[in-house]
């Protein structure tokens with residue numbers, strides 16, 4: 001028997017076979033059972049999620065005559081055995097036309113088509129026109145098509161499919177019953193791939209199938225095609241390492257080694273690993289992307305996720321679980337947060353290797369979080385405990401990049417992602433406060449006007465949502481008129497109307513230095529300086545600690 005591509009062989013032939021589109025299957029099935037047949041359907045969604053497959057099945061459902069030829073109307077479950085079903089399956093039914101709009105964008109072609117559609121079906125109950133990639137039609141072709149879509153003859157059903165619904169004209173959309181095909185989620189996809197492997201005698205671990213599912217980004221067709229390629233490559237056996245490599249993945253062992261080096265604060269090892277990656281010819285940008293994904297997996301493990309659920313080979317997942325447990329959730333979150341702020345830099349750098357190295361070396365500075373935690377546990381009453389605790393609450397400037405509070409994080413997000421907006425906010429000395437899930441920006445009228453700009457408003461919303469969650473919003477509150485001497489104090493936002501907790505204790509007037517710095521105990525200068533460091537502040541906030549001593553690094 002001739003070799004048949006898996007994607008073709010395993011193309012769903014009934015609604016029940018359509019993986020990951022349960023909502024659509026249910027809706028279409030109910031409509032068919034009740035005899036509610038639309039004149040035009042629009043199937044949207046990314047490539048390979050079953051749009052044209054569903055269109056074919058719908059054509060079968062409309063026209064199936066049943067195995068014994070006794071079916072007289074549309075059915076929800078076409079038999080897939082009768083002559084009609086067979087012909088539609090093979091693309092040989094004269095009443096079911098499948099047209100690729102990409103090769104069919106001339107007005108004349110569409111006119112000829114609409115002309116031919118005036119006649120009823122030759123044999124079937126319904127003439128079904130499946131127009132794939134409908135967004136590729138020209139404007140004129142759409143207009144020609146619209147005439148027949150507006151007043152379609154009975155027994156004619158259109159099924160339009162598109163990957164880009166945004167550019168389908170509203171005049172067409174408004175006449176269609178629309179179904180959006182979602183990306184196929186990983187679990188049903190892996191289950192389906194598992195079934196194919198069993199039937200086709202392909203050996204593949206669950207981790208490998210998860211890797212394939214991830215690489216195909218929700219496209220079932222891509223996943224099956226990928227499985228096909230890899231099985232051919234491996235002679236029916238998919239080895240985890242081969243798959244990882246072929247999918248452009250970075251060796252999990254290497255990522256793990258990088259993470260361990262960062263967590264241990266071993267800068268030299270970080271640099272060495274990056275050099276070896278560069279020597280292999282791997283794109284540093286890709287390494288960074290994969291490392292972020294790897295770190296995210298670690299974060300999930302620290303949250304208690306089952307390693308089985310990860311898109312990682314079993315061994316790597318177990319190893320990562322150990323590393324994640326050692327690092328702890330907070331540290332991993334900080335690490336990921338820090339690295340995310342370098343993402344754009346690494347992606348756009350002319351020397352991505354260098355940018356990657358700097359980003360990871362900076363990250364390697366973070367493990368002090370771990371040490372202070374351990375220190376805190378080991379030394380409940382550290383030396384110097386007699387010194388008064390620094391008044392952190394009064395020394396927190398509202399400036400960018402400072403503080404681990406939500407407002408500070410939003411500032412940081414803006415600084416990393418929308419530098420010009422961040423600059424504008426700084427220029428107007430905007431003060432940020434968070435009330436529930438709302439970001440409150442204290443704004444002078446000029447800033448208030450500027451923020452009416454749609455793009456800026458969108459960026460601000462995105463920043464609020466990135467930190468406060470998907471439902472977050474923002475608003476402005478008028479700034480109190482600023483006394484002239486305020487200009488000398490950049491951190492003094494006009495916080496009167498919405499004071500941030502951090503500034504509540506700030507004395508009125510110009511002197512907002514912490515009281516500790518006015519009557520410094522011995523060694524306090526170094527400590528105060530250290531407390532201003534954003535990383536140290538973050539550490540103090542997380543662990544509720546305070547700076548006891550400042551010493552130069554020894555390695």
Ligand SMILES: [Zn+2]
Pocket residue numbers: 063064065066067078079080081082083084085086
């Ligand atoms: Zn049939």
